[in-house]
Amino acid sequence: MRAITFKETGGPEVLHLADLPTPTPGPGELLIRVAYAGVNYGEVQHRLGDFGSPTGDTVTGLEAAGHVAELGEGVTGVSVGDRVTAYLPDGGGYAEYAVVPAAFAFPLPDTVDLRTGGGAALVLTTAYGVLAGAARIARGDTVLIHAAAGGVGGAAAQLARALGASAVYGTASTPQKAAYARDTFGYDDVHVRETFPESILAATAGRGVDIVLDPIGGPTRLASLDVLAPFGRIAVYGEAARHPDLTLPILPLWKNNRTLTGYNIGDLSRRTPETLRHHALSALSLAASGDVRIDITEEYELGEAAEAHRLLGEGRNRGKVVLRVAGE
Ligand SMILES: NC(=O)c1ccc[n+]([C@@H]2O[C@H](COP(=O)([O-])OP(=O)(O)OC[C@H]3O[C@@H](n4cnc5c(N)ncnc54)[C@H](OP(=O)(O)O)[C@@H]3O)[C@@H](O)[C@H]2O)c1
Known part of the structure; x- marks a missing residue:
């Protein structure tokens, strides 16, 4: 072959x-x-x-x-x-x-x-797993998605909405990608990543968001901590920018009611394949009904x-x- x-x-x-x-x-x-x-x-x-x-x-x-x-x-x-x-x-x-x-x-x-x-299969399962499994999305949550215009990002925006998010924001590297993501995937708004902490805090009247989906890493991950609402969760699931790993003090998590969580589909496939299958079938049924494109x-x-x-x-x-x- x-x-x-x-x-x-x-x-x-x-x-x-x-x-x-x-x-x-x-x-x-x-x-x-x-x-x-x-x-x-x-x-x-x-x-x-x-x-x-x-x-x-x-x-x-x-x-x-x-x-x-x-x-x-x-x-x-x-x-x-x-x-x-x-x-x-x-x-x-x-x-x-x-x-x-x-x-x-x-x-x-x-x-x-x-x-x-x-x-x-990969993008829907990952997007569903990051939101439902890692970030434990709840009805009314506000969500920020980095790499908003990409494969997983575009699916995650629509899944977040289907799972009850009250507002979905994104970041992309350029204004053109931000406009594409906004027009295609139904974001409330998509910001250029370079200045996202200011724009997200402005868009949320200073509260920040309940969930950040972060496949980028490095400075984006660090800055994302500052846009978390109380009990907000950053779900880490990639290292697209290929920066060295971060080393963070733990006490600020306590002092600021912040949560860091992670998602890895390979680990799920080895340790809990039935969870992976459940996420995949749940997301596919939303694709079948047209809620996710x-x-x-x-x-x-x-x-x-x-x-x-x-x-x-x-x-x-x-x-x-x-x-x-x-x-x-
Ligand atoms: N943990 C898991 O189980 C799992 C499973 C699937 C995917 N993932 C991760 O999810 C992310 C999205 O995957 P995808 O396949 O859907 O890709 P994608 O989002 O369609 O494309 C990758 C995006 O990453 C951004 N990016 C940031 N820094 C970059 C750099 N230095 N070089 C290239 N791109 C950069 C770009 O968006 P901007 O132009 O907006 O920066 C690019 O479009 C990846 O990080 C991937 O590894 C993780």
């Missing part, structure tokens, strides 16, 4: 189209014939070596949609030919066929096409994966980017 692989970490040029054996599903797994694969910032970080070095031909790709091609031993409740969207904890999405634990292959609702499904802005052929990585790595992406593999 055709697959995009890398053997060494580095820039987008380390990604190559290769011919690999089609994988075989083991017990509890299924094989998907990939129609579309999502392109995620985590895959850029994988390629850069942020999650360790590759061993041999490595196929990245954390989400994909397609048809079930083969069932591994003991898999029930799904049939060959079914349309699914899948979270791939071990990667493998940038390929014609991908193996996935059956627990992480979710039925694709009839109202969602395979192209949208290709960019759905994934905005696919760019589509590349499988062989153009390096171009897609250039777009994300340089922060030029908006909405969701997908690779076309077999297509619809």
